[in-house]
Amino acid sequence: MRWQRLLEDLSAQQAALERADQAAEIAERTRAEHGQVSLSHRLAADLGQPLRLRVRGVGWVEGRLVGLGSDWLLLDGGVGAVAGREALCRQDALVAVEGLSGRADTDARTHRLGLRHALRALSRDRVRVRLHDIDGEHLEGTVDRVLADHLDLSRHADDEPRRESAVRGRTSVPYATLAMVLRL
The missing domain is CATH 2.30.30.100 (SH3 type barrels.)
Structure with a gap:
C-alpha cells in the first residue's frame, strides 16, 4: 500500500513538472511571437x-x-x-x-x-x-x-x-x- 501511494505521488509530481514545462514553453513562444510584431x-x-x-x-x-x-x-x-x-x-x-x-x-x-x-x-x-x-x-x-x-x-x-x-x-x-x- 505504501509503495502504491509513493508511485502515485511520484506520478503526480512528474505530471506537475510536465505541466510547468509546457506552461513555460507556451509563455516563451508567446514572448517570441510578440517580439515579431x-x-x-x-x-x-x-x-x-x-x-x-x-x-x-x-x-x-x-x-x-x-x-x-x-x-x-x-x-x-x-x-x-x-x-x-x-x-x-x-x-x-x-x-x-x-x-x-x-x-x-x-x-x-x-x-x-x-x-x-x-x-x-x-x-x-x-x-x-x-x-x-x-x-x-x-x-x-x-x-x-x-x-x-x-x-x-x-x-x-x-x-x-x-x-x-x-x-x-x-x-x-x-x-x-x-x-x-x-x-x-
Whole structure:
C-alpha cells in the first residue's frame, strides 16, 4: 500500500513538472511571437480607427488612421494641428501612439508603397502643403519634384496658385528630416 501511494505521488509530481514545462514553453513562444510584431502590424489592425500620435517636431496630433504604407501613415485630421486636414506622417518620426487596440495584423497587405509614392501623389495634385521637420520648423508651398532622397518645394503666397511668376523660392528637403506633411 505504501509503495502504491509513493508511485502515485511520484506520478503526480512528474505530471506537475510536465505541466510547468509546457506552461513555460507556451509563455516563451508567446514572448517570441510578440517580439515579431512591429508597430506597422499594430497600425494595420487599427485602420479606420481614431489615434493620437506624438510626432517629432510637431507634438500631439489626432485623427482617424486612413492609410498606411511601408514607412508612412495617413491621418484624416480630427483636432489640433491637423484639424480637418490630411496629415502624412513618417513612421520614423513617431515618438508615441495612443489608442492602439492591442491587436496586430501580421498578414496585412499594407501598401508596399513608400514615402516617395505618397509624396508623388501630392506633387501630381499640385496641392499646397505644410512640411513639418523633426526640429519643429515648417515650410509651406507646393511639392514640385520628388527625388531619391529629397523633395523640392516651391514657396509661394498662400492665396496664389503655384505659378512660376508667384514662386518666391525653392527649398530642397531631405526625407530624413521630414516629420509630417499637412495637406492645406
